[in-house]
Amino acid sequence: MVDQAKKKASKSAVTIVDVAALAGVSIKTVSRVVNSEPNVRQSTRTRVSQAISELNYRPNTAARVLSGKRFYVIGLVYENPNEFSYMKDVLNGALKACEAGGYTLLLLPLTLPNKELVSEVQIFATQSRLDGVILPAPMGDYSEINALLDELEIPFARIAPKTDIADNISVVCNDEEASYSVTKFVIEQGHTRIGFIKGDPEHGATDKRFNGYKSALKDFKLKYDSKLVCDGQFSFESGKSATRKLFKLTDRPTAIIASNDDMAAGTIYEAHERGLNVPNDLSVIGFDDTPIASQIWPPLTTVRQPIMEMAESATTLLIRKLRGENIELPDEPFKCSVVTRASTMHR
Amino acid sequence: MVDQAKKKASKSAVTIVDVAALAGVSIKTVSRVVNSEPNVRQSTRTRVSQAISELNYRPNTAARVLSGKRFYVIGLVYENPNEFSYMKDVLNGALKACEAGGYTLLLLPLTLPNKELVSEVQIFATQSRLDGVILPAPMGDYSEINALLDELEIPFARIAPKTDIADNISVVCNDEEASYSVTKFVIEQGHTRIGFIKGDPEHGATDKRFNGYKSALKDFKLKYDSKLVCDGQFSFESGKSATRKLFKLTDRPTAIIASNDDMAAGTIYEAHERGLNVPNDLSVIGFDDTPIASQIWPPLTTVRQPIMEMAESATTLLIRKLRGENIELPDEPFKCSVVTRASTMHR
DNA sequence: CTGAAAGCGCTTACAG
DNA sequence: CTGAAAGCGCTTACAG
Numbered sequence: 069m070v071d072q073a074k075k076k077a078s079k080s081a082v083t084i085v086d087v088a089a090l091a092g093v094s095i096k097t098v099s100r101v102v103n104s105e106p107n108v109r110q111s112t113r114t115r116v117s118q119a120i121s122e123l124n125y126r127p128n129t130a131a132r133v134l135s136g137k138r139f140y141v142i143g144l145v146y147e148n149p150n151e152f153s154y155m156k157d158v159l160n161g162a163l164k165a166c167e168a169g170g171y172t173l174l175l176l177p178l179t180l181p182n183k184e185l186v187s188e189v190q191i192f193a194t195q196s197r198l199d200g201v202i203l204p205a206p207m208g209d210y211s212e213i214n215a216l217l218d219e220l221e222i223p224f225a226r227i228a229p230k231t232d233i234a235d236n237i238s239v240v241c242n243d244e245e246a247s248y249s250v251t252k253f254v255i256e257q258g259h260t261r262i263g264f265i266k267g268d269p270e271h272g273a274t275d276k277r278f279n280g281y282k283s284a285l286k287d288f289k290l291k292y293d294s295k296l297v298c299d300g301q302f303s304f305e306s307g308k309s310a311t312r313k314l315f316k317l318t319d320r321p322t323a324i325i326a327s328n329d330d331m332a333a334g335t336i337y338e339a340h341e342r343g344l345n346v347p348n349d350l351s352v353i354g355f356d357d358t359p360i361a362s363q364i365w366p367p368l369t370t371v372r373q374p375i376m377e378m379a380e381s382a383t384t385l386l387i388r389k390l391r392g393e394n395i396e397l398p399d400e401p402f403k404c405s406v407v408t409r410a411s412t413m414h415r
Numbered sequence: 416m417v418d419q420a421k422k423k424a425s426k427s428a429v430t431i432v433d434v435a436a437l438a439g440v441s442i443k444t445v446s447r448v449v450n451s452e453p454n455v456r457q458s459t460r461t462r463v464s465q466a467i468s469e470l471n472y473r474p475n476t477a478a479r480v481l482s483g484k485r486f487y488v489i490g491l492v493y494e495n496p497n498e499f500s501y502m503k504d505v506l507n508g509a510l511k512a513c514e515a516g517g518y519t520l521l522l523l524p525l526t527l528p529n530k531e532l533v534s535e536v537q538i539f540a541t542q543s544r545l546d547g548v549i550l551p552a553p554m555g556d557y558s559e560i561n562a563l564l565d566e567l568e569i570p571f572a573r574i575a576p577k578t579d580i581a582d583n584i585s586v587v588c589n590d591e592e593a594s595y596s597v598t599k600f601v602i603e604q605g606h607t608r609i610g611f612i613k614g615d616p617e618h619g620a621t622d623k624r625f626n627g628y629k630s631a632l633k634d635f636k637l638k639y640d641s642k643l644v645c646d647g648q649f650s651f652e653s654g655k656s657a658t659r660k661l662f663k664l665t666d667r668p669t670a671i672i673a674s675n676d677d678m679a680a681g682t683i684y685e686a687h688e689r690g691l692n693v694p695n696d697l698s699v700i701g702f703d704d705t706p707i708a709s710q711i712w713p714p715l716t717t718v719r720q721p722i723m724e725m726a727e728s729a730t731t732l733l734i735r736k737l738r739g740e741n742i743e744l745p746d747e748p749f750k751c752s753v754v755t756r757a758s759t760m761h762r
Numbered sequence: 763c764t765g766a767a768a769g770c771g772c773t774t775a776c777a778g
Numbered sequence: 779c780t781g782a783a784a785g786c787g788c789t790t791a792c793a794g
Contacts (some may be wrong), residue, residue, distance in 0.1 A: 083787055094765045099789065107763055126542055130480035131787030134770045138789095139477075151706050152503040160495065163522060172543075174519060175510060195473055196519075304710045333710045340712040359498050360707055363651045363680045365687040430771055441781045446773065454779055478771035481786045485773095 082123045091119040102127055129172075139197040141172050142386065145189055145207050148177035150303070151330050153358035154375060158204045158227065161379025169387035174198070178207070180270075186212045193222055200224060200386045204379065206270040208238065225386040227378055230272030237389065239382045239398060243273045246371045246404035247280025247325075250353055253369075253406060254323045255288045258415035259351065262290070263321035265300040265310040265331050277327045277355060296321055300331050307334025315342060322350060322415055329354035329361045332368055336411070347413040357407050366410035374402050429470045438466040449474055476519075486544040488519050489733065492536055492554050495524035497650070498677050500705035501722060505551045505574065508726025516734035521545070525554070527617075533559045540569055547571060547733045551726065553617040555585065572733040574725055577619030584736065586729045586745060590620045593718045593751035594627025594672075597700055600716075600753060601670045602635045605762035606698060609637070610668035612647045612657040612678050624674045624702060643668055647678050654681025662689060669697060669762055676701035676708045679715055683758070694760040704754050713757035721749050 084102075088095045093116060100108050101116040108116075119125070133139050144162055146155055159175075166173040176192045178185065193201065193216075201217055201224040208214075208226030214233065217224050225237035232238070254262055264281050267274035278297075285292050295317060298310035307326055311334060314321055326332035332354030339346050346352050346366055354361055357372035381398065388395045431449075435442045440463060447455050448463040455463075466472070480486050491509050493502055506522075513520040523539045525532065540548065540563075548564055548571040555561075555573030561580065564571050572584035579585070601609055611628050614621035625644075632639050642664060645657035654673055658681060661668055673679035679701030686693050693699050693713055701708055704719035728745065735742045 081787095085787080095788080096765055097763090100764090103789090109763060112763080128481070128787050129544075130477045130486075131770090132789075133477035134475070134481050134772085135787075135789040136770085148507065152499045156499040156503075159522075160524065163524065172519075172521065175506075177507065177510065197476075304706075330710065337710065337712045359651075360710060363677065363684065363707060364711055365684045367684075428771095432771080442772080443781055444779090447780090450773090456779060459779080475771050478786090479773070481788085482771075482773040483786085 081128065082125045083128070084125075086123055087116065087119045087125050090123060091116045133197070138390070139199050140170065141174055141196060141198050142166055142383065143174045143176055143192060143196060143198040143201045144204075145176045145178065145192070145201055145213075146204050147180045147207060151358070151360075153360075154356060155204070157375035158202075158379040161376040161381075162202055162383045164376075165380045165383030165387065169384065171199075171387055180206075185210065186216055189213050190216055190220075193217070193220055198222055199390050202379070202383055202386065203227065203229075205229060205272050206268065209270060209272065223386060223389050225382040225389075227375075227382050228272050230270075230275070237382060237385045237395070237397060239378045239385075239402065240272070241373050241378060241402040241404050243276035243373075243404065244280040244283070246373075246406065247277040247355075248284045249280075250355075250369070250371055250406050251281045251284035251325060252288065253408075254325065254351060254353060254412065255284060255290065257323075257351065257412060259321075259323040260290055261293075261296065261319060261321040261323070263296045263298070263314045263324040265298050265307060265314075265324065265326040265335070267300055267327035267331075268302045269299075271302065273355075274327060281325060300327060302328050302330060304330045304334045304337075307331025308338050309334075311335040311338040323353070323412070324350065325353040327355055329356050329358045329368060329370055332370070332411075333360055333364055336364060336366075336368075347411055351412040351415075353412060361407075362409070369409045369412040370407050372405050372407050374404070378402050428475065429472045431472070431474070433470055434463065434466045434472045437470060438463045480544075485737070486546050487517065488521055488543060488545050489513055489547045489549060489730065490521045490523055490539060490543060490545040491549045491551075492523045492525065492539070492560075493551050494527045494554060498705070498707075500707075501703060502551070504722035505549075505726040508723040508728075509549055509730045511723075512727045512730030512734065516731065518546075518734055527553075532557065533563055536560050537563055537567075540564070540567055545569055546737050549726070549730055549733065550574065550576075552576060552619050553615065556617060556619065570733060570736050572729040572736075574722075574729050575619050577617075577622070584729060584732045584742070584744060586725045586732075586749065587619070588720050588725060588749035588751050590623035590720075590751065591627040591630070593720075593753065594624040594702075595631045596627075597716070597718055597753050598628045598631035598672060599635065600755075601672065601698060601700060601759065602631060602637065604670075604698065604759060606668075606670040607637055608640075608643065608666060608668040608670070610643045610645070610661045610671040612645050612654060612661075612671065612673040612682070614674035614678075615648045616646075618649065620702075621674060628672060647674060649675050649677060651677045651681045651684075654678025655685050656681075658682040658685040670700070670759070671697065672700040674702055676703050676705045676715060676717055679717070679758075680707055680711055683711060683713075683715075694758050698759040698762075700759060708754075709756070716756045716759040717754050718751050719754050720751050725749050 084095045084098050087098045204227040208229035229238050300306040300310045324335050335352050354368045354370040357370045361368040361370045431442045431445050434445045551574040555576035576585050647653040647657045682699050701715045701717040704717045708715040708717045
């Protein structure tokens, strides 16, 4: 019987009718069990579950979609970056949660800045028939996109957003605290002139990281000097040009904290160009612990974010919401940790 | 009329029935036009096409899948790497082709080595109901996977495979020629002791790149010295350990060609560790022109591969095959090009 | 707690 | 060259 079932499974697919027949119930009852609906006697439920696993039954998504109101599809809308390490983790986390939840993940890579932003998302959401959307930073902070999804009644979850939206799913990490810790670490190594390169202002992490830097300076009685702070956009090139500005100062910083690893790589690049030894002449710190952090020389002291876990959590919460389950938003942010490597030293 | 149509489109979706009504034909005729089937009078075809664009009609995939024999889904099976730059390009190329062809792309990231390899692919192919599969290197060279897909009658296309399979879609680039060119470049810069770090033997590019190196040595009358050749696995760490071996030689190489950028980054790392100046004391060459190639110091002379274009081409060919169109496999490999940066210099 | 019927929007197989 | 009918495998809405 089992063999026959397996054989059948490998030929034409097992359907709800086969399960119903084996369990001796109607297809509606099988449907109730599959969808974890109430109003099925426990003994019936057990019998159906056994039939399902015996036949290795999996519901046909196309049929579900066609007859029901769900699509079992989640869209991931992201800025397609040159350096993909952050997105790789987001992708892996979202993929894991989708697989576990029986959803399919569809991708929409976008170039920023983008005048067609809203219409691209609209076309994606409509044509791909999405149930929900994941918005990793900085996509979560475009109010037009949020408004569009609200209008289409498509729930969304945001990863590391800048602003809060009441009642909306979002996951964050303790960026400010982590930035404080790493700044404190640098101060305790004896540095007093500490440069800071800010990230892309569109990203939620940018201000938080900057605030952590300022708080640490304050707590350790170092004067905040705006000449030591430069704007950046999270790109390697922006790290280079910010560093060049810092190097022009008469009283050059002895340490530079860049708001991500790519920019820190730019700092190291410029130091090499000017014959400065890192860390002897200059300590350099990054954020994110991307692959380049350990592959560059000297390897970077940086702050590790649990991005994959954050993405997985955001996606899982979104799926629960789509199922109509009660979800409790996480009250604790995810924890970052300082990773110490050779790019920093005591002064 | 038009406005009414648009209004309707935004509410409940436009169906084949609406199009048929507007064009004054049966739904079957609309279906023929949508699927580019023959046996429709030209004037009828035009009328239907107009109705389609007027109503902004898009066929419901779920309905197509449920009634037909296609799923409109392509799977991308890949080794989930630490350094994602190669896969990022593959992903973008495949995504672009799928979008253009009306297919959905599903991802299966895999860890290698993997004992469950075949069953993971089988579950993916069966449960996700795939029409076709894209296999970027090294996934295209597992004969068990190829056999499985043949058995399931799921066509697949391979990117940069090692071996040929008759009548199968695959795209390659002129790795050997590019490796020859870059080796020639190094020789012409006056180097005679040129180290070579091989890639992962599972990858098709590995032997080709090695062969290009050997051919160039031969053509320029340099003796091949097996002590100058080390094994690697395309990882940063393997580049480091191979470089350490090369540095131990009494007659140290003055240039090292690594079979990809990550390993070349490892070479640069080790050079820094030993206080060797790149390029004054050692020229370093990579392959792939990934982001790290331009972000490391000194920036790497490397070989650029048009990976995105290759992936797009492979996917487009696969989609054509799935549609039953006649496809001609590309007879010319894609062209790589040498990118010269500061990690190499004249001796 | 359980089920019979209708229908989702297409394609297939067939008829003309 | 065109179309009427059946049916894909589920869920919805309703009945009991």
